[in-house]
Structure formats: C-alpha cells, structure tokens
Amino acid sequence: MNKNIKIITKYWDVADLKKIKNYESFGGYKALHKFIKDKNSDKFADEIKNSSLLGRGGAGFPTGDKLEAVAGSGEKERYFICNLDESEPGTYKDRAIVDNDPHKLIEGIIILSLIIGARKAFIYINGNYGKQEEILENALEEAYKKKYWGEKILKSDYNLEIGIFSGAGAYICGEETALINSIEGSRGEPKMRPPYPTEKGLFGKPTLVNNAETISNISWIVIYGGEEYAKIGSKNSPGTKLFVLGGAVKKPGVYELPLGVTIRELIFEIGGGLAKGKEFWFAQIGGSSGRLIMEKELDAKLEFGNKDFSIGSGAILVVDKTTNIYDLLLSWTGFFRRESCGKCVPCREGTFRLWEIAKRLQDGEISEADKKAVKDILWTLENTTFCPFGKFAAAAFRDAVEKLKILK
Numbered sequence: 001m002n003k004n005i006k007i008i009t010k011y012w013d014v015a016d017l018k019k020i021k022n023y024e025s026f027g028g029y030k031a032l033h034k035f036i037k038d039k040n041s042d043k044f045a046d047e048i049k050n051s052s053l054l055g056r057g058g059a060g061f062p063t064g065d066k067l068e069a070v071a072g073s074g075e076k077e078r079y080f081i082c083n084l085d086e087s088e089p090g091t092y093k094d095r096a097i098v099d100n101d102p103h104k105l106i107e108g109i110i111i112l113s114l115i116i117g118a119r120k121a122f123i124y125i126n127g128n129y130g131k132q133e134e135i136l137e138n139a140l141e142e143a144y145k146k147k148y149w150g151e152k153i154l155k156s157d158y159n160l161e162i163g164i165f166s167g168a169g170a171y172i173c174g175e176e177t178a179l180i181n182s183i184e185g186s187r188g189e190p191k192m193r194p195p196y197p198t199e200k201g202l203f204g205k206p207t208l209v210n211n212a213e214t215i216s217n218i219s220w221i222v223i224y225g226g227e228e229y230a231k232i233g234s235k236n237s238p239g240t241k242l243f244v245l246g247g248a249v250k251k252p253g254v255y256e257l258p259l260g261v262t263i264r265e266l267i268f269e270i271g272g273g274l275a276k277g278k279e280f281w282f283a284q285i286g287g288s289s290g291r292l293i294m295e296k297e298l299d300a301k302l303e304f305g306n307k308d309f310s311i312g313s314g315a316i317l318v319v320d321k322t323t324n325i326y327d328l329l330l331s332w333t334g335f336f337r338r339e340s341c342g343k344c345v346p347c348r349e350g351t352f353r354l355w356e357i358a359k360r361l362q363d364g365e366i367s368e369a370d371k372k373a374v375k376d377i378l379w380t381l382e383n384t385t386f387c388p389f390g391k392f393a394a395a396a397f398r399d400a401v402e403k404l405k406i407l408k
C-alpha cells in the first residue's frame with residue numbers, strides 16, 4: 001500500500017492556499033473550469049459514482065447514490081449543504097481543511113451543487129469555529145470576484161448562491177435532519193426518516209448533505225476520473241481518509257492515509273508509537289462515540305463496513321496504562337448527558353443515569369443495583385433511541401464493561 005498518496009493535504013505545507021492565486025497555481029479551480037466547459041452534469045455524476053466515494057461524515061454512505069437521488073428528483077428547487085458541524089470530541093479534520101485549503105472545499109461545493117441542479121448552497125459551520133468562518137468568508141469573496149460562484153459562473157448559464165450558516169455548537173446538529181431543522185429556525189433535533197433529505201430536505205425540497213472532507217475529494221475525481229480514485233485505498237473503501245491521532249502518542253496530528261491502513265500502522269509507524277515512558281492500553285476509534293480497541297486487535301483495517309467497529313469521524317485516541325479509566329468514563333458520559341437533545345426519553349434519561357453511575361464508580365460507591373442498571377441502560381440506549389446518538393453514547397461504556405472489566 002502506497003501510504004504517501006495525498007488527495008486533500010498534498011499542498012498544505014507548500015503554500016498559503018487561503019490565497020486564491022496560490023490555490024490556482026497548484027491547479028485549483030481547474031476542475032470547475034473542466035465542468036463548465038463540458039456542460040455535462042451526468043458525466044461528472046457518473047465519475048463520482050464510479051469513484052465509489054463513501055461519505056466521510058461517519059456513516060460511509062455512497063456519495064454517488066445520494067447525488068443521483070437529488071439530481072434525478074422531479075423538483076425544480078434543490079439545495080446543497082456542506083456539513084462542517086464537526087463536534088465529535090477529538091476531531092478537528094474539517095477545521096484543518098478550512099485552515100489549510102478552503103478553496104478545495106469551496107470548489108467541491110460549487111461542483112456538487114451544479115451537478116444536482118441546486119441554485120443555493122449552505123455551509124453549516126460549528127458555532128465555535130469563528131476563525132474558520134472568517135477564512136471561509138474571505139475565500140468565498142475571492143472566489144466570487146473570479147466568477148466561480150454567483151450569477152453566470154465563468155460566463156456560463158449556471159448560477160449559484162453560497163451562504164454560511166453558523167450553528168450553536170450542538171453535537172446533534174451534525175446529524176443531517178437536525179442540521180436542516182436548525183437552518184430552518186426550528187429546534188435542533190433529528191426528524192423521522194424516511195423521507196430522507198435527498199427526497200424532502202431543506203424547506204421540504206430535495207437536499208444533498210455532505211461532509212466537508214467528502215466534498216474535498218470532488219475536484220480530484222473531476223480531474224483524474226472515478227476509476228483512478230477507486231484504485232486508491234482498499235477495495236471496499238476507496239480513497240484516502242483524514243485521521244486525527246491524539247492521546248499518548250509521540251506525534252499527534254492530522255494524517256491523510258489510504259483507507260485500509262491498519263490501526264497499528266497509524267499509531268506506531270505514522271504516529272511514532274507511544275510517548276516516552278508510556279505503555280499502550282487501548283485505542284478509541286471514531287471519537288467519544290467510538291469503540292475501544294485492545295492490543296490484540298491493532299491489525300484491524302481502518303475502513304468503512306468493518307463489522308467490529310466504525311471509523312466514524314476518523315479520530316483515534318491512544319490511551320496508555322497510567323490513564324484513570326474512571327476519569328475517562330466521566331468525561332464520555334458527561335459529554336453525552338450534556339449533548340442529548342432530549343427529544344426521546346431513553347436517551348435523555350439513559351445518558352443521565354449512565355453519567356450518575358460513572359460518578360459513583362469514580363467515588364468507589366458502585367452498588368450491585370448499579371451494576372444491573374448499567375446492563376439495562378446500555379441495552380436501552382443501543383436499541384430504543386430515536387437516532388444513533390443512543391448507540392454512540394453506549395459504545396465506549398459497553399467496551400469498558402466487557403473488555404476492561406470495570407464492573408468486576
């Protein structure tokens with residue numbers, strides 16, 4: 001596997017790509033020129049489908065299928081939304097994209113919007129990302145002056161308006177239906193699906209929601225083609241992925257690697273292994289909502305569709321043997337208790353109860369009744385909540401019980 005192939009980060013350290021002329025000097029906006037020249041949305045929709053690109057927002061849904069559903073809808077009005085909510089703890093890859101290469105993201109937004117026939121696109125940005133909002137505002141202004149978006153893009157008949165919408169930093173607003181509610185001015189809580197946003201999304205119209213990293217792959221696919229993209233990474237998970245490595249490693253940071261790389265390679269080769277004097281205990285894959293991976297499981301591949309764990313946001317937390325597991329449990333459960341949107345009882349109550357038990361565990365006051373309650377609460381969160389947040393809130397606690405034996 002060639003671990004050096006870079007699609008998103010290739011020029012991050014070479015130039016200040018926030019300046020449009022630097023981005024253009026490395027081939028930036030060529031994909032948009034190509035798209036406008038060919039005037040053939042179907043061709044580029046096919047390229048994206050052939051690339052087998054899977055959404056980088058966590059679920060790994062095929063981008064080409066969602067795009068096709070919106071592009072093929074009979075509705076005249078359609079919307080595109082870039083999901084830049086990024087509130088998973090330990091995750092800052094979308095923020096890094098904006099910090100290092102905002103125009104690659106904007107170019108992808110424009111192309112995807114034009115393919116699906118949207119005339120209005122939104123960038124939904126986490127309310128805590130003030131600096132990134134400013135970077136995007138400046139980049140959008142530069143791109144507008146160059147006629148890359150607005151009326152008659154590059155003198156064509158394409159029109160597109162792009163707006164930034166700042167959320168309030170609520171974790172659940174990263175979930176696409178809650179995000180749509182938030183833009184519409186309603187409470188940020190998930191909606192029943194179906195209908196899916198591709199059918200009935202923003203203002204009841206077909207809407208394509210994509211994660212910022214997913215979108216940043218689009219200009220590459222337009223230039224080099226879907227088939228070339230599909231050759232990178234693993235068979236079932238093509239392309240590269242941004243991984244955010246953190247915790248007790250020597251070299252924490254954002255790394256772009258082909259999907260299919262193993263957890264061991266990421267931590268011990270790329271991240272330089274454990275920091276001086278630390279010994280590996282376990283790794284958490286996918287942020288606070290992720291599963292715990294023990295030493296003997298480190299050769300598992302980081303790719304979508306893995307049955308034992310989800311790569312989620314791509315954040316990898318390395319935990320060493322000196323870590324106090326009860327502090328960590330309190331931090332996880334405290335986060336989910338705070339961020340539960342409160343719409344459904346199993347999650348609103350379950351996350352609160354789990355946090356209370358984590359507190360008692362830390363204080364050494366755990367009772368037999370608590371131990372039994374943990375089993376019931378975890379089952380309830382995993383099986384009865386309205387949206388996947390419940391499963392997310394239970395994942396690490398379940399592994400702490402089963403793999404780390406915290407209740408023994």
Ligand SMILES: Cc1cc2nc3c(=O)[nH]c(=O)nc-3n(C[C@H](O)[C@H](O)[C@H](O)COP(=O)(O)O)c2cc1C
Pocket residue numbers: 054055056057058059060061063083084085086087088171172173174175176177209210211212214215387388389
């Ligand atoms: C609780 C929850 C939180 C989510 N948070 C995010 C997020 O912060 N950013 C994101 O892109 N997707 C997030 N998602 C996934 C989105 O709902 C959606 O699947 C994604 O934005 C689609 O983009 P993609 O197909 O490019 O991955 C979240 C999902 C859930 C259930």
Ligand code: SF4
Pocket residue numbers: 172189190339340341342343344345347348385386387388389390
């Ligand atoms: S599972 Fe939690 S976050 Fe999802 S709808 Fe229910 S209360 Fe809200």
